[in-house]
Amino acid sequence: MSKANANPQALSELDRPNSYIGKTVPRPNLDRLMQGRGLYVSDLDLPRMAHVVFVRSPHAHAKIVAIDTSAAKKMPGVVAVVTGEELAAVITPWVGVLSHLKGLKSAPQRAIATEKVCWQGEAVAAVVATSRAVAEDAAEAVTVEYEELEAVTDMRTALDSATPVIHADLGDNLAFERTLDVGTVDAAFAGSDEVVEAEFVFGRHTGVTLEPRAVVADWNPGEARLTIYQGTQAPHMVQNIAALHLGLEEAQVRVVCKDVGGSFGIKVHIYADEMATYVLSKLLRRPVKFVADRIESFNTDIHARDHRCRGRIGVKRDGTITAFEIDDLTGIGPYSMYPRTSAIEANQVVNLVGGPYTAKNYRARARVVFQNKNVMCQYRAVGHPIACSVTEGLVDLAAAKIAMDPVEIRRRNLIADDAYPCASASGLRFELLSHHTSLNKLLTMMDYDALRTEQAALRKKNIHRGIGIASFIEVTNPSAAFYGVGGAKISSQDGVAVRLDAQGAVICQTSITEQGQGSESLTAQIVGSVLGVSMERVRVILGDTDQTPYGGGTWASRGAGIGGEAALQAAKILRKNILDVAAAILQSSAAELDIANDMIVNVTDAAPRIELRELARIVYFRPDTLPPGIQPELMATRHYVPREYPFAFTNGIQASWLEVDTDTGFIKLLKHWVVEDCGTLINPQLVDEKVRGGVVQGLGAALFEKCIYDECGQLTNANMADYLVPMSGEMPDIDVGHVVSPTSESELGAKGAGEAGTAGAAAAVANAVNDALKPFGAVITEIPLTPQLVLTALKRI
């Protein structure tokens, strides 16, 4: 105990004695998961539960002429076979638009298709049976007659007049367009010594959560209430939308989210088959379970990226970057996803390009087009990998053009660490970033100069290694500016309730959710630190709309920064309330008392006065012994949302060291470094591991992952043998370092860290490959960097 702090209110919440904040402590919920005793939705089994399987379109674009369900309905064990027309009477369609994305349009989407199908994998009928296997058998007995329509597959020709319009009512295939023109771009290019241009191509990829999407919907007619068990990142959003489209009050819908087998943005959306499952439970008056199989996951989990972005950069001979210009095109499938829309990624690309740099001249156009492929939407690090790869690719090309070292050009153009607060050319407001400190730290960690020496020596032996560097900024802690202002009922605030139980332990209910990030741990760490209670005595409840305060959940790197601050503030109130009661019991004053190690202690000498357990006993069972007029409140609730900055930007930098085999085109990742600045570190180990996991997701995109569609709109590699994901054998060790620039908007000072790894990994790898290929004059601006691409660039094939 420190005696220096006479006034506990003046003591920072972050460095109280025995604080868990900033310390690596094991997450409290791991044993359950390691013993196989978690509860994922796919594990759930309810009485009378039926299983739904969807009959899905084999065509990318076709009219539904007729559906014959008679044979399927006669099969033993089949409960119901339902078409889109039948469901249309009991669930309303939705349109994935937001009013702040001006001009964004989309067509009404239904739980099950009616009239026509718009992508291979869209559901045309639901088969409900007593087991999944029986439902699958019966699904094969459903016959659907289609009239094939021409599929729109190439985003580059989606807007041509000769291309069919997917939704006639919309007039064309353009979902959204945004342009931006800041400063004097033409003059800046004209005044540049060099202007470099390239087209950057990004493969379509997907999240591949190890547990597929799964939902159990349980309509209880006796209560007129629907309980939805779902692995979702945003339970209250699901509650709102299920109620809205099923014609229920929100109070009639409970969303329960237990363990989630991976999410990464895949499980933050509303999927048609999940909506169908909710309404089927209501129709059939019994629990209905849907678990996607792996082929369904590839065909219906949102895809992401799939951008073609032309970029231009102007540079002076002294290395000054004068201007950036981009023209981005992306194809999002046939519908804008609901409710977050499929325009956010392109919008983010426009916002983020050039973000780390001082150049004030910036022109951008982004176009989002419809096509007959699976829907695309927000996946981990939305827009960041595109913006970072384009920006950092251009910066490296510019550096090469003026024969400047990639580090030096960054030094000369990254926003200075003492320039804050400031804004980017696109108008993003930065409170406090640390690009230069981060760069310097990275160079030390990787021993940049030694690596360059090693690289030069190996080149003489015909071994081609490359170093790639990528700076980035990251959107975290989103306020209502992200979705709320556009009309979506997706909360940007979060709430935490904390209470002292009758044995002096703490129960904490939070509206953020857990999908492995450590939400439970960071909440317990914060609450335990503020209250002076050991973490083992803090139990965290999350993922249940009946049991937690209202809030957004865990996505867009918001859990720690927003939910963590709510936990901090709620715990402060509870501590004050506890100390008030303690003062009454001990005939002392609250200012003279503190809580440490589960006990009320003196501020002055840390001497124990009364255990929390005893205090709780008195409050709950012998309130008659308290002085008159004292009514203890051993539960406190606080909510929090950032108000000053729409987003808490963070920054970081990554480096890749790799070897290219110029005979086979194979790339071997040797080492990867990251320095990131997410403000206050609540649990450094959790941040490190989240960054590492994010990096590997970015490395997958860089080297392996791509949903390959043919010209008819058929996904040709919808299985895990053909769609390659990073496995342990190919992945390098990743060193992670930190710079800490807390946000002063909250007392906690935490920003997010969930996107950082994914944001810059592919850019670092692509720059490293081009660095390795420099002696050959080859430049590749496309990912995934397959051996075929490498050999083509080397003119070997």
Next chain:
Amino acid sequence: MTAPLPISLEVNGERVDAHVLPRTNLADFLREHLKLTGTHVGCEHGVCGACTLRVNGDIVRSCLMLAVQANGASVETIEGLSDSGEISDLQAAFRERNALQCGYCTPAMLITAQDLLKSEAEPGREMIREHLSGNYCRCTGYQAIVDAVEATAKARKGRGR
């Protein structure tokens, strides 16, 4: 041949007698008939490794094995390995190192890692990565898992186990 067939096997040391459809795979049998849901199903085509468990001491992918093929066999799942204490040190290392995030791959990852640790007293990082390369983890990036397995190997060597 679609009628249920009788099988008799040992699961985590307990004798189990059941009738199963010939098409039921071992993973579904364990999860749906015995409610041993610690064996996870990820891809159902033998690639992701999430359903890995032990049959007669060898690790197998239970989505690629029919329940009837396990007739007469001894099956060990994560629940059994946890309760016996066989992998408690490995689980502790995973906890210390935060070698799991969502935890969905973890039971199979632990079983696969234990398989290596039983045959190699001091596997290097490359060997660990190679042995685990059939088990997909989307969350961690693998490094923490490799660290935990390496630390367990060193600790066991120190204990002479």
